[in-house]
Amino acid sequence: xxxxxxxxxxxxxxxxxxxxxxxxxxxxxxxxxxxxxxxxxxxxxxxxxxxxxxxxxxxxxxxxxxxxxxxxxxxxxxxxxxxxxxxxxxxxxxxxxxxxxxxxxxxxxxxxxxxxxxxxxxxxxxxxxxxxxxxxxxxxxxxxxxxxxxxxxxxxxxxxxxxxxxxxxxxxxxxxxxxxxxxxxxxxxxxxxxxxxxxxxxxxxxxxxxxxxxxxxxxxxxxxxxxxxxxxxxxxxxxxxxxxxxxxxxxxxxxxxxxxxxxxxxxxxxxxxxxxxxxxxxxxxxxxxxxxxxxxxxxxxxxxxxxxxxxxxxxxxxxxxxxxxxxxxxxxxxxxxxxxxxxxxxxxxxxxxx
Ligand code: GLA
Numbered sequence: 001x002x003x004x005x006x007x008x009x010x011x012x013x014x015x016x017x018x019x020x021x022x023x024x025x026x027x028x029x030x031x032x033x034x035x036x037x038x039x040x041x042x043x044x045x046x047x048x049x050x051x052x053x054x055x056x057x058x059x060x061x062x063x064x065x066x067x068x069x070x071x072x073x074x075x076x077x078x079x080x081x082x083x084x085x086x087x088x089x090x091x092x093x094x095x096x097x098x099x100x101x102x103x104x105x106x107x108x109x110x111x112x113x114x115x116x117x118x119x120x121x122x123x124x125x126x127x128x129x130x131x132x133x134x135x136x137x138x139x140x141x142x143x144x145x146x147x148x149x150x151x152x153x154x155x156x157x158x159x160x161x162x163x164x165x166x167x168x169x170x171x172x173x174x175x176x177x178x179x180x181x182x183x184x185x186x187x188x189x190x191x192x193x194x195x196x197x198x199x200x201x202x203x204x205x206x207x208x209x210x211x212x213x214x215x216x217x218x219x220x221x222x223x224x225x226x227x228x229x230x231x232x233x234x235x236x237x238x239x240x241x242x243x244x245x246x247x248x249x250x251x252x253x254x255x256x257x258x259x260x261x262x263x264x265x266x267x268x269x270x271x272x273x274x275x276x277x278x279x280x281x282x283x284x285x286x287x288x289x290x291x292x293x294x295x296x297x298x299x300x301x302x303x304x305x306x307x308x309x310x311x312x313x314x315x316x317x318x319x320x321x322x323x324x325x326x327x328x329x330x331x332x333x334x335x336x337x338x339x340x341x342x343x344x345x346x347x348x349x350x351x352x353x354x
Contacts, residue, residue, distance in 0.1 A: 002037060009154055010183055019203050021219070027162040028158070028346045030344045031097045043069075102301075102303030127348065154348060182313075182314055182319045183342070209221075209237045213229070320342065
C-alpha cells in the first residue's frame, strides 16, 4: 500500500510578505501527516485526528462539507478545473502535526493528497504545479485567501535546508541549515479566532497599497513611496519592506553560519510585526521575551499570528533545557493547554513507501 509523508512547516522569516509578492524563508519540519491509501472508485478517508471517516462519491465533489474533508475536495476541484481527472482514493490520514497551530496543517493535508493522486494516477505534475494547485484548493474551495508560502514550503522541503523563495518570480534557493542549531516550536494553546478577519484586513491594505503606488510587488516599494500612503497603510507597508530586507539578511546570515545574527533578525522581525503589523498577541510576546531571557538566540511568531505558535532558535544542546524553562514560565503565566516540539528540517511531501 503506498504511503505519503507530507510535512508541516515553520516560516523562519518573511511573515505576511507572500501576498505582496515579497520574500519568505520557510523550512519544512519533521512533524507532518502520513497518508496510507489505495486507489478506489470513491473518496473515502479516515482522519485519525478527527476520529472520523468520510466517504463521498464523485457526484458530491463540489459540495463543501465545512469539515477537514474540504481540503481534499478542494484539491479534486482544482484538478478538475485543469481538466485532470484522477480517480478516487481510500485511505487513512494520521500523524503528529498539531492542527490550527500555525504550522500549515492544511497545506500538509492538501499536498499529501496531491502527491498520492499524482503518483497513482500518473498526473505528471511537478512540485511547483502541486504547490499552486494546493493553493488554489485553499483559496477557491476552502475560501482562505492565503499566499503561496505554506504549499511551497510543504512541497519543496529539503532535509538540512531552509528554502528561500521570491514569491513573485517563484525562484528559490536552498540554504543549508546549521547542524548545531534547532528550533523549538512553542504552541500557545490559543485558538486563532481572529485569524480569518485579521488576515483579510491585512491583505486588503497590502493590495490597496500596491494599487495606489502602482507596483506589482512589495520588493519595489521604497521608503519615499510610503509618504504617499495614509498613516495606517504606511505603518503596515513599512513593516513589509523592512521584513523583505530582513529575509535577505537572514539568508546571508545562514549562509555564513552566523546564528547570532540570524537570532537578532528573528527578534527584530517579531518586534516589528507586533508593533506595526499588529498580528502578535500577549502570549506570543511573552514567549519571545522569555526565550531571550533564557538564552535563546532568537524567537518570533511563525505563520499568520493571532495565536498559534512561536519559533525559538537555539543551539541544539541547549534546546531541551530552554524549552522546559519557557514551558514552566508560560504555564505559570497562562492557563492554556500549551506544548512544545523541538523540530528538525524535513524533506517535502513525497511517496515514502510504494
Ligand atoms: C498563513 C498563510 C500564508 C502566509 C502566512 C503569513 O500561513 O497561509 O500564505 O501569508 O500566513 O506569513
